[in-house]
Amino acid sequence: MMIKMFRNIHLFKDVILPLFVTMMGIYLGLLLNQWQNNQSEKSLKKTIEIQIEQEVKENLKLLLKGSDYHIKSMDLANHYDSLKKDSLIHFFEKWQGLATTFLKRTAFESANLSGSFKAFHYEDYHKISSIYTTQDQLQKVNELYINNFLNLLSNSGDDITKTFNFLKIYLTDIINNEKSLIKSYQKWLKDKKKNNILI
Numbered sequence: 001m002m003i004k005m006f007r008n009i010h011l012f013k014d015v016i017l018p019l020f021v022t023m024m025g026i027y028l029g030l031l032l033n034q035w036q037n038n039q040s041e042k043s044l045k046k047t048i049e050i051q052i053e054q055e056v057k058e059n060l061k062l063l064l065k066g067s068d069y070h071i072k073s074m075d076l077a078n079h080y081d082s083l084k085k086d087s088l089i090h091f092f093e094k095w096q097g098l099a100t101t102f103l104k105r106t107a108f109e110s111a112n113l114s115g116s117f118k119a120f121h122y123e124d125y126h127k128i129s130s131i132y133t134t135q136d137q138l139q140k141v142n143e144l145y146i147n148n149f150l151n152l153l154s155n156s157g158d159d160i161t162k163t164f165n166f167l168k169i170y171l172t173d174i175i176n177n178e179k180s181l182i183k184s185y186q187k188w189l190k191d192k193k194k195n196n197i198l199i
Contacts, residue, residue, distance in 0.1 A: 045119040051107035052128060053192060059103045059135065060185040066101035067178040073099075074171040080164040098149060098170065100142040101178075108132050131184050138177045145170045 108128065111117050117125050152166050 041119045044116055048107070048111045048116055048119070049192075052111070053189070055104050055107040056131070056185055056189060060182065060189070062101050062103060063178055063182055063185070066099055067175060067182065069096065069099050070171050070175050070178065073167065074175060077164050077167040077171060080160075098142070098146055100139075100146065103135050103139065105132055105135065127188065131181075131188055134181050134184055138174075138181055141173065141177060145174070 149166060149170065152162060
């Protein structure tokens, strides 16, 4: 009886073909799922690239404006002893203080905290991360100088020489740091435009 049942089963038609169709269906389903995940990852990566590029461009504009102000202030600080009293008064009337530039990092932080950078190659992430690290260092140096400047103002009284000497040191350091960050921004934007990828 068992032998009769096995004889009636056509091995290819009844066993191998349905098994093959089922395996192909599973395989195609897995391929489709992988393709959808890849498309989703590419879309996420492109969105992050656009947001970071916009943020870097905005920061570059802010930094160029701040750097221009610092360079002009440096020229005045270098020649303060040759300025007349009226010129000094005019300088302080137009002086905007230390004019620290507060740079944005929202797009980078958002991508970092959400884990979205997992879609990037390590080298790409490292390059953009190094720009934001340099940016953070500039912010910290600015904060340090602001604290020292406030301390100097409260302790120096009317000694304008100390104030201008401090400004010379501050402006020299900040201008150099700003130039370095501006170059980093410009290089990253140039490489990105050249390669049309996040580097």
